[in-house]
Amino acid sequence: TAMAARLLLRAVRPLLAGAGRGTGLGTAFSTAPPPEKKRWLRAYLELQRLQAPPQRRSEKPNWDYHAEIQAFSHRVQENFALDLLKTAFVNPCYIESEEARRRQLGLDKDAVALQLQDNTGLAERGLRFARAYLAQCFEGAYPELPAKGIEALVNFLTSQELVSYVAQNLSIQDLALCRDFPAPPDVLQRTFLAVIGALLESSGPERTGIFVRDFFIPQLIGKDLFEIWEVVNPMGLLLEELTKRNISAPEPRITRQLGVSTVLPVYFVGLYCDKKMLAEGPGETLLAAEEEAARVALRKLYGYTENRRPWDYSKPKQELAAEKAISSN
Amino acid sequence: RYVRQLQRLQLLFSPTAADARGARQFVEEAAQDFARQHPDVVLYVSPRSGPGPAPVLRAEYLNGTVRDELIASKTSEEVLQLATKLANQSGLDIIRIRKPFHTDNPSIQGQWHPLTNKPSILTVQGPRLQPQ
Numbered sequence: 001t002a003m004a005a006r007l008l009l010r011a012v013r014p015l016l017a018g019a020g021r022g023t024g025l026g027t028a029f030s031t032a033p034p035p036e037k038k039r040w041l042r043a044y045l046e047l048q049r050l051q052a053p054p055q056r057r058s059e060k061p062n063w064d065y066h067a068e069i070q071a072f073s074h075r076v077q078e079n080f081a082l083d084l085l086k087t088a089f090v091n092p093c094y095i096e097s098e099e100a101r102r103r104q105l106g107l108d109k110d111a112v113a114l115q116l117q118d119n120t121g122l123a124e125r126g127l128r129f130a131r132a133y134l135a136q137c138f139e140g141a142y143p144e145l146p147a148k149g150i151e152a153l154v155n156f157l158t159s160q161e162l163v164s165y166v167a168q169n170l171s172i173q174d175l176a177l178c179r180d181f182p183a184p185p186d187v188l189q190r191t192f193l194a195v196i197g198a199l200l201e202s203s204g205p206e207r208t209g210i211f212v213r214d215f216f217i218p219q220l221i222g223k224d225l226f227e228i229w230e231v232v233n234p235m236g237l238l239l240e241e242l243t244k245r246n247i248s249a250p251e252p253r254i255t256r257q258l259g260v261s262t263v264l265p266v267y268f269v270g271l272y273c274d275k276k277m278l279a280e281g282p283g284e285t286l287l288a289a290e291e292e293a294a295r296v297a298l299r300k301l302y303g304y305t306e307n308r309r310p311w312d313y314s315k316p317k318q319e320l321a322a323e324k325a326i327s328s329n
Numbered sequence: 330r331y332v333r334q335l336q337r338l339q340l341l342f343s344p345t346a347a348d349a350r351g352a353r354q355f356v357e358e359a360a361q362d363f364a365r366q367h368p369d370v371v372l373y374v375s376p377r378s379g380p381g382p383a384p385v386l387r388a389e390y391l392n393g394t395v396r397d398e399l400i401a402s403k404t405s406e407e408v409l410q411l412a413t414k415l416a417n418q419s420g421l422d423i424i425r426i427r428k429p430f431h432t433d434n435p436s437i438q439g440q441w442h443p444l445t446n447k448p449s450i451l452t453v454q455g456p457r458l459q460p461q
Contacts, residue, residue, distance in 0.1 A: 071371045074368040075369035214330045222433060256444045
């Protein structure tokens with residue numbers, strides 16, 4: 001850091017030397033830069049720079065939109081049709097603000113109308129495809145999970161916070177054209193879904209499916225089923241599931257208890273069907289423990305426990321191998 | 330899939346200063362090859378004339394961190410090495426890592442709690458029942 005300070009102050013010495021020479025000898029050295037930046041002025045300009053409002057990356061120096069879009073498509077390792085990708089980043093609020101600005105500047109009506117298209121169509125198509133593909137994935141992976149559970153998972157994965165978080169970390173907030181800065185999460189969500197729609201148009205459903213799988217499904221790592229899916233009455237749901245499988249109703253019994261007469265008791269309630277244990281759950285009160293046991297039983301039945309097999313990310317190669325095997329035989 | 334965390338590299342140097350010689354040689358010789366090998370990094374070359382601050386290689390990452398690396402009095406190969414190092418980094422802060430290990434699954438068979446190996450209240454303990 002000392003070397004850095006010395007190097008950064010290297011520029012100061014010729015300026016100060018120029019100032020000294022300028023005041024001392026008059027116009028003898030005309031090549032010295034004018035003594036504008038006094039020490040106190042530099043401190044004030046630094047303060048102004050730190051207190052300036054945040055600006056879009058496109059308004060800062062060194063920005064090439066076309067190059068950035070090409071780099072984005074390489075970063076995501078997908079082949080995009082570039083004009084579709086450029087329409088995917090154009091938001092309706094941007095078009096409205098641009099037209100309003102042009103009208104304020106007093107241009108004709110022909111010049112006011114922009115030649116750009118919205119990303120709403122692409123966004124809708126992307127959303128529909130993403131939801132359908134994710135629902136298909138979950139139906140294949142967790143066949144026991146009911147439709148409401150799958151819907152809750154898909155809603156969580158296409159929710160604003162998650163999609164805008166993924167979009168932020170893929171630098172979509174720099175490339176998206178919108179009216180406000182920083183871009184609000186629904187704009188980021190719409191832009192990312194429009195990117196998925198553009199990929200669907202350019203590369204077809206298989207590659208887009210792999211893209212959706214690679215970017216959305218890792219967001220489920222470490223998440224529990226009932227954090228995502230709000231179930232009000234797990235016991236009732238459990239009874240329905242058991243009647244569907246023709247198992248008798250569960251009998252809750254206290255398995256273990258600790259500290260019954262203290263402030264923090266712990267009860268372990270086990271659910272027994274035909275005197276065989278279905279699940280066991282802890283809780284502070286007996287009711288809470290019974291509800292937790294019902295949730296553990298539901299997790300076991302739906303196959304969404306913590307020790308389930310991790311997600312299989314290798315399917316397309318298996319299909320390709322199967323196709324090759326079929327074509328070779 | 331792997332997404333390279335480096336978004337863009339800005340090479341800010343002066344075309345006349347003596348310590349920016351390595352940067353100028355890098356731009357002449359190796360910058361195009363570097364850009365071709367890393368198509369997902371946008372390389373901006375901006376020479377700023379006049380006596381300005383020292384030549385710097387500014388790296389911007391996907392999570393927003395901006396890292397400046399001084400390339401004053403470095404040779405072209407050193408600048409290339411530095412650029413590849415920045416391209417393979419993520420944008421996380423370079424601070425001391427407290428422990429060299431981390432796991433998402435700290436317990437495989439379930440974490441021990443005081444009731445793990447205690448028999449439950451319901452198990453009946455008594456003389457062994459004779460088979461009939």
